[in-house]
Amino acid sequence: MKSKIGLVLTGGGARGAYQAGVLLGISEITPPGHFPFPVIAGISAGSINAAFLACSEGSFHDSAKKLWDLWHNIKTTDVFQPSKTGFAKLAIRSLINLMAHSKIFTTKLPDALLDDAPLKELLDRTLCLQAIEERIKRGDLYGVGFSATDFSSQTTTTFFEAHQKIDRWLGKDCLGIKSHLTTAHVLASSAIPGIFRLVEVDGSYYGDGSTRVTFPIAPAIHLGADKLLAIDMRHERSVFEKKQQRCTSYPKLTEIFATLLDAIFSDSLDRDLERLEIINKYVSRYPDSSPRKWRTIPFLLMRPSRSLASLAEDIFPSLSSPLQHMLSILGVAAGHSSDLVSHLAFEQVYTSRLLELGRKDALAKKKELLEFLEIT
Secondary structure (H helix, E strand, C coil), rough: CCCCCEEECCCCCCHHHHHHHHHHHHHHHHHCCCCCCCCEEECHHHHHHHHHHHHHHCCCCHHHHHHHHHCCCHHHHHHCCCCCCHHHHHHHHHHHHHHCCCCCCCCCCCCCECCCCCHHHHHHHHHCCCHHHHHHHHCCCCEEEEEEEEECCCCCEEEEECCCCCCCCCEEEEEEEEEEHHHHHHHHHHHCEEEEEEEEEECCEEEHHHHHCCCCCHHHHCCCCCEEEEECCCCCHHHHHHCCCCCCCCHHHHHHHHHEEEEEEEEHHHHHHHHHHHHHHHHHHHCCCCCCCCCCEEEECCCCCCCCCCCCCCHHHHHHHHHHHHHHHHCCCCCCCHHHHHCCCCHHHCCCCCCCHHHHHHHHHHHHHHHHHHCC
């Protein structure tokens, strides 16, 4: 009996294009008509990719190609609308509320720096999430989940649709809620607090799932996965590279912000996979003494073969005027703060590079991927 392989897609803003490249590469090495991921779990930008993959009709290659095309043709204005006054207004509102605990100007001043209305329109236009239920009934899918942070209860909530055998779950700081998935769940999973407005779902307000997630691979396991393929977007630098990039002066605010984003999107995955590896070794060595629910879950981690930020080092002059203006307000100049640019550059000049790198990385691991996906 073949394993139910779970696909785990993490966050990273515009870096999500890398995942689309990897998925197209995988589709090119797998047999026609074969859909290798019956379980799909997404967080933040990974939820957008997960949603497109889960609801697309046709072959796996067709779905991956549509996702590739989406990222290849994307524009900043497809994702957010930069506001010339948003930064100043948000600062004024924060100051008023801090000093006077006032709700004044609530309806006039923004709760976030950027307006994500364009992203909502893009998702509403291109996603058909109603198809997920039918694909589960047909057996193409077993479970799909999008994780978001509930700012009311401070828990990581995974909204999911799955086979009838899968029920809701409750753990420490995490919750799984069976739902009919909508674009609101995708937006909630990817709404970085302060950058985008929180999204209301059933009376609670949700933001980016990476904000608080402790166990990013847990939803895929809860949804029935026996094996996990995780596609992260952070290059694992060598010790030499880390030393070369060591700060010799006090870091700029943009560099601090980029480091925080990088930590939010990637650090929890590293820790969670380390825990899983320890559990796998323990269960394999002491099968009789391990808890009954514990089982070995093989995993494969796909990471960029080079830094995604390095691919953004020279693109500033080629970015659209609205994005250049917004980045300039944040203190980004040409040739600097490429880490922050790499999270926000939803433009072809950058995403096309990530797509090609992702596809190349997948093809380079063809033998390892085919063996993991149990394809002979």
